[in-house]
Amino acid sequence: MSVTMKSRSTLDPAAGRDQIDVERALAEIRAGRPVVVRGRESVLVLSAEALDETNAALLAPLAGTGARLVLPAPRLRRLGVPERTEPGAVALPLLDPARIETLALRLDGRIDAPVAPASPGDEAALALMALAQVLPAVLAIPGEAAPPGTLSVAAEAVARYPGRQAAGLREVSRAPVPLAGAPDSQFVVFRGGEGLRDQVAVVIGKPDLSEPVAVRLHSACLTGDLFGSLKCDCGDQLRGTAGWMAQHGGGIVLYLDQEGRGNGLANKIRAYDLQARGLDTYEADEALGFGLDQRRFDFAAAMLTALGVSRVRLVSNNPEKAASLEAAGLTVVETQRALGRVTPENIRYLTAKRDRAGHALDLDAFVCSEA
Structure with missing residues (x-):
């Protein structure tokens, strides 16, 4: 290695x-x-x-x-x-x-x-x-x-x-890490971006850098990605996108340390407590003092540039991610949706993302699961 x-x-x-x-x-x-x-x-x-x-x-x-x-x-x-x-x-x-x-x-x-x-x-x-x-x-x-x-x-x-952190982003390690559904994958770890936390680029397959590269900017979600929480669709989007990339010429998933839309894990759990008392995801964040979204994606663009990517096919429902990459100098040639489950526990969360933050979610197109 x-x-x-x-x-x-x-x-x-x-x-x-x-x-x-x-x-x-x-x-x-x-x-x-x-x-x-x-x-x-x-x-x-x-x-x-x-x-x-x-x-x-x-x-x-x-x-x-x-x-x-x-x-x-x-x-x-x-x-x-x-x-x-x-x-x-x-x-x-x-x-x-x-x-x-x-x-x-x-x-x-x-x-x-x-x-x-x-x-x-x-x-x-x-x-x-x-x-x-x-x-x-x-x-x-x-x-x-x-x-x-x-x-x-x-x-x-x-x-x-x-801004200085984004400019000072640097690669610190890389290694092949075979994934279920995407066995030809490599993890590239960068340090910087948000504070001094580590950020990961998961390079799936062998994407052709001379062509637009399929990319997902995925903010870390401990509850959904690791524990399979029914309150969101994050884990579904992560694993579904990685599998899709493996079958369609490869791509890059940027796994970004931006838990809770940039609010951090402790504040995310505080917001979950407020959601249990009747607030939606954005109302809960606002009650704690946060705006709709605290995340920055300039350092994500720096990661892609360091990997040789200049043109992107973005896998995301969030229009702000495409706008941020464009503002940082990358070309987003198209976007496509990242799909996940709808459950009784996350339908309100998804509806709020669609109605309040403009996410491209056609909830009628999903099959609601009781599991």
Whole structure:
């Protein structure tokens, strides 16, 4: 087995101090520790889901009367501000974890204070939460005071980070991996794209790169792909597309680490809990503070380019994927549907994707299965 090593040294000044700062800040956020976001107004920020009684007591001396809870527009609309289109901040006279949890997460939460505009630092903090795939709600304390050892990151560095990650995508390994229904397959692993997570290109058969290549952009779905969840059709689409490619001249499945439309696994399961209480898939995401779709596909285009693909026959029901590849410079010559089962458990999910996100789904063409 040959292993490709194209790694960029983290000690190389070309890697960029800002890039390293963001990567370390993401690790701190996911670990439940605060970071300082530097900008016109520096602000100490902590993921709202990390605020417990202990952290509240430690941060209270720094908070004074200027602490605020920063929330994205979808969450503010859910809390009772129907016309809100931009993030906003709610004053926190006290660091009360119960109140913050209600405003950030609970379905019955309602705004109990005026909403101020979010500062550039607040918006950079929300972007950090999105990159870290934690709940999009931020405890923000203005000023540079911070616990000893707290990391800091420039707001501008956070804004530049996703584009730089796509540009720095690199192949790290490859090997043949025979699959059921597609025995002539090779896995090519790239690092980068979304954070520093690994992304996989599954090359099925021997696609002719001089012709348009059949491609599927498949976002990872632990529940559907691995466990066969009846709440979605992801696993059916994945395996069905791989088998179809094996029988029709080959193709490439990009398996992208973008669980829950880019929201992360923990937030996806939070959304499932809300769906069990009557919300559809998009209503549940909005109640948590997310828009329709947080995914980016510029790094998917970079993966295809690295594999020598310039023209694509896209296997997808999602028009945004074709638009993203075109915007990144690839040519999408045609699209075809990716089919899956309809079950009593996923019919509402599929209907919401069709009606709210424009997915090309003709539900009457599927056979509904009770299994």
